[in-house]
Amino acid sequence: xxxxxxxxxxxxxxxxxxxxxxxxxxxIGRNEFVTLLGPSGCGKSTILRIIGGFVRPDSGRVFFxxxxxxxxxxxxRNVNTVFQKYSLCPHKNVEENIAFGLKLKKKSSDYIRDKxxxxxxxxxxxxxxxxxxLSLSGGQQQRVAIARAxxxxxxxxxxxEPLGALDLxxxxxMQRELIKIKKEVGITFLYVTHDQEEAxxxxxxxxxxxxxxxxxxxxxxxxxxxxxxxxxxxxxxxxNIIDGIMVKDLLVNIQGVDFPCVDTGFxxxxxxxxxxxPEDLEIVKAxxxxxxxxxxxxxxxxxxxxxxxKVNDYEWMIQSVDPAPIGELxxxxxxxxxxxxxxxxxxxxxxxxxxx
Amino acid sequence: xxxxxxxxxxxYIGLIGLFLYAPILVLIILSFNKSRSRVKWGGFTxxxxxxxFANKQIKEALITTVILALASAAIAVLIxxxxxxxxxxxxxxxxxxxxxxxxxxxxxxxxxxxxALMLWFVHFIPLGFGSVLxxxxxxxxxxxxxxxMPRIQQMNISVYEATRDLGAGPVYGFxxxxxxxxxxxxxxxxxxxxxxxxxxxVITYFTKGAGVNTLSTMIYGQIRKGIKPEMYALSTLxxxxxxxxxxISNGISAARKAPKQxxxxxx
Numbered sequence: 001x002x003x004x005x006x007x008x009x010x011x012x013x014x015x016x017x018x019x020x021x022x023x024x025x026x027x028i029g030r031n032e033f034v035t036l037l038g039p040s041g042c043g044k045s046t047i048l049r050i051i052g053g054f055v056r057p058d059s060g061r062v063f064f065x066x067x068x069x070x071x072x073x074x075x076x077r078n079v080n081t082v083f084q085k086y087s088l089c090p091h092k093n094v095e096e097n098i099a100f101g102l103k104l105k106k107k108s109s110d111y112i113r114d115k116x117x118x119x120x121x122x123x124x125x126x127x128x129x130x131x132x133x134l135s136l137s138g139g140q141q142q143r144v145a146i147a148r149a150x151x152x153x154x155x156x157x158x159x160x161e162p163l164g165a166l167d168l169x170x171x172x173x174m175q176r177e178l179i180k181i182k183k184e185v186g187i188t189f190l191y192v193t194h195d196q197e198e199a200x201x202x203x204x205x206x207x208x209x210x211x212x213x214x215x216x217x218x219x220x221x222x223x224x225x226x227x228x229x230x231x232x233x234x235x236x237x238x239x240n241i242i243d244g245i246m247v248k249d250l251l252v253n254i255q256g257v258d259f260p261c262v263d264t265g266f267x268x269x270x271x272x273x274x275x276x277x278p279e280d281l282e283i284v285k286a287x288x289x290x291x292x293x294x295x296x297x298x299x300x301x302x303x304x305x306x307x308x309x310k311v312n313d314y315e316w317m318i319q320s321v322d323p324a325p326i327g328e329l330x331x332x333x334x335x336x337x338x339x340x341x342x343x344x345x346x347x348x349x350x351x352x353x354x355x356x
Numbered sequence: 357x358x359x360x361x362x363x364x365x366x367x368y369i370g371l372i373g374l375f376l377y378a379p380i381l382v383l384i385i386l387s388f389n390k391s392r393s394r395v396k397w398g399g400f401t402x403x404x405x406x407x408x409f410a411n412k413q414i415k416e417a418l419i420t421t422v423i424l425a426l427a428s429a430a431i432a433v434l435i436x437x438x439x440x441x442x443x444x445x446x447x448x449x450x451x452x453x454x455x456x457x458x459x460x461x462x463x464x465x466x467x468x469x470x471x472a473l474m475l476w477f478v479h480f481i482p483l484g485f486g487s488v489l490x491x492x493x494x495x496x497x498x499x500x501x502x503x504x505m506p507r508i509q510q511m512n513i514s515v516y517e518a519t520r521d522l523g524a525g526p527v528y529g530f531x532x533x534x535x536x537x538x539x540x541x542x543x544x545x546x547x548x549x550x551x552x553x554x555x556x557x558v559i560t561y562f563t564k565g566a567g568v569n570t571l572s573t574m575i576y577g578q579i580r581k582g583i584k585p586e587m588y589a590l591s592t593l594x595x596x597x598x599x600x601x602x603x604i605s606n607g608i609s610a611a612r613k614a615p616k617q618x619x620x621x622x623x
Contacts, residue, residue, distance in 0.1 A: 053521075089519070263391065
C-alpha cells in the first residue's frame with residue numbers, strides 16, 4: 001500500500017519574475033528511493049529546497065506525514081539535506097561536524113559518541129573522528145556530510161546532487177554505497193540529479209522533469225523502454241527520434257517504409273514521434289533490412305562501435321559490436337518490440353532539448 | 357631587452373615615488389627643523405612635537421576626531437552590514453537600483469553633501485558634535501556596504517543552510533556562520549570608514565557648528581593665521597597613524613587569505 005510521507009500540493013515558485021514551478025504536485029512514499037531527474041534549471045533543486053525549508057513557495061502547500069509544514073523553518077523539520085558540496089564547517093573536525101545536530105538536541109555525550117562511530121562506519125570512514133575536514137578529499141567530505149545528516153535520524157534524507165563534484169570512478173563507487181546506506185538505515189531518500197545514469201542505477205521511482213513540469217514518472221525500466229515524449233527519450237540514454245506516420249494499429253510508416261510495431265491507439269494516418277534506441281538497430285546486408293543507407297562514420301567506443309548510417313536525409317545512430325566500413329551500403333532492421341511510438345509534443349517542455 | 361625593461365620600470369617607480377612621497381618626506385623633515393624657515397635647515401629638534409602636545413586646543417580636536425571616527429565607523433557597520441545583507445537578498449533589478457543609490461553619495465561632491473546635510477540638520481537639531489556624527493555615519497555607510505558586499509557574494513551559503521538544517525536557529529546561524537564569513541569585509545569596511553571620517557574636512561566644516569573642531573577643521577582655522585611648524589609635526593603624526601592603520605588592516609586580510617588559499621589546494 002502506498003503510504004505517503006511527503007506531499008507537495010499546487011506548488012508555484014518564481015525567481016526574478018521567471019516561473020520555475022507552476023502548480024507542481026508530488027507525493028513521496030515512506031522508504032521510497034525517489035530521484036528527480038532533469039536538466040539544470042528544470043526546478044528539481046528548488047523542490048528539494050522547498051522541502052528542506054530554505055525556499056518558501058509563492059503558493060501551494062507542503063505536507064509531512066499529513067501535517068502542513070509549508071511555513072516551518074528548516075531547523076523544525078524532520079528532514080535533513082546533503083548539499084552539493086563544501087557544506088562542512090571548516091573550523092570543526094569530522095567528529096564535531098557529525099555531532100553538531102545531536103549536540104543542539106542536547107543528547108548525552110555517550111550517545112553522541114556511539115552515534116558518530118556508527119555513522120562513520122556506515123559511510124566507510126572508521127577512525128576518521130579527529131581528522132580535519134579540510135584535509136579530506138571531495139568524496140570523503142561528502143561521506144561525512146551524509147553521516148552528519150543520518151545521525152539525526154531524519155524521516156527523509158534530501159540529496160542535492162551530492163556526487164556532482166566527484167570524478168566518474170568515485171561517483172560510481174559512491175552510488176553503490178548510497179544504495180547500501182539506504183538499505184541499512186531504511187529511510188526515505190529524495191535524490192536530485194541531472195545524470196541519467198545515476199538515476200537509472202538505483203531508484204525505486206524516477207521523476208523526469210523539464211521546465212518545472214513532470215514529464216514522466218516510473219521505474220528505471222519503464223522510463224528507458226517506454227519514454228512518453230521526445231524530451232524523455234532524448235534525455236534518458238541515446239536515441240534516434242524521427243517523424244513517423246501511424247498508418248494503423250501495429251503499423252508505422254518511417255521514411256516511406258512500413259514497419260510492424262507493437263503500439264496501438266494512436267489512430268490512423270496520424271503523425272507521431274518514433275524512438276529507436278541505437279543498440280536496437282541491427283546492420284544487415286544492403287537490401288535485406290527495412291531501410292538501406294550508406295555508412296558515413298564509425299567511432300570505436302570501447303565496448304561497441306558507434307556507427308552512423310545516412311538514409312535519405314536522416315542519420316541513424318547504431319551501436320554495434322561489429323564494425324562496418326565507411327561508404328558501404330548497408331541495410332537496417334529492427335524488432336517490432338523495440339519501436340517506441342510517442343505523441344507529437346503538445347508543449348515546448350516535451351520537446352528535445354537542443355544545444356544552441 | 358630585459359635590462360631595458362627593468363630600467364624603465366625602475367624609472368617609473370622612482371617617478372611615482374618622487375611625486376607622491378617626496379612632498380610628505382619634506383613635511384616630515386621640516387617637522388624636525390629647528391629653524392622656522394621652510395628652506396633652511398637649522399638643526400634637529402623635537403620642540404614642535406613638545407609644543408604640539410602642550411596645546412590644549414589641538415588635544416581636544418584630536419580626541420574629538422578619534423571619537424568621531426570610531427563612533428561613526430562602528431555605527432556605520434551596524435547599519436551597513438544588515439543593509440548589505442538585505443540588498444543582497446533583493447531581486448536583480450532592485451539590487452542594481454539600491455547599489456546605484458549606494459554609490460551616489462560616494463561620488464557626490466563633498467560640498468553638496470555638506471551643505472545639504474547642514475540645511476537638513478538646522479531644521480531638526482542644533483549643529484554640534486551630534487550633527488557631525490550623523491553626517492559622518494551617513495557618508496560612511498556606503499563604504500561599509502561596498503566592502504562587505506563582495507564577501508556576501510562569495511559566501512558559501514551551504515554551510516549556513518547546513519547549520520539550519522541540522523537544527524540551529526537563525527540567530528545561531530548568523531553569529532556562528534554568517535558573521536565570521538563576513539568578518540574580513542566588515543573589518544576592512546570599518547577601517548575604510550574610520551579613515552574617511554578622519555580625512556573629512558568639507559562635510560565636517562559645514563555641519564559642525566561653533567565650538568566643535570576636528571583636526572582638519574582646526575588646522576584650517578590655524579592656517580589662516582599663518583602656518584606654524586607645529587602643524588608639520590601634527591601632519592606627520594596623522595600620516596604615520598593612517599599608514600599604521602593601513603598596514604594593520606592589510607596584514608589582517610593577508611593573514612586571513614593565506615590559510616584560505618591552502619584550503620582550496622587541499623580540496
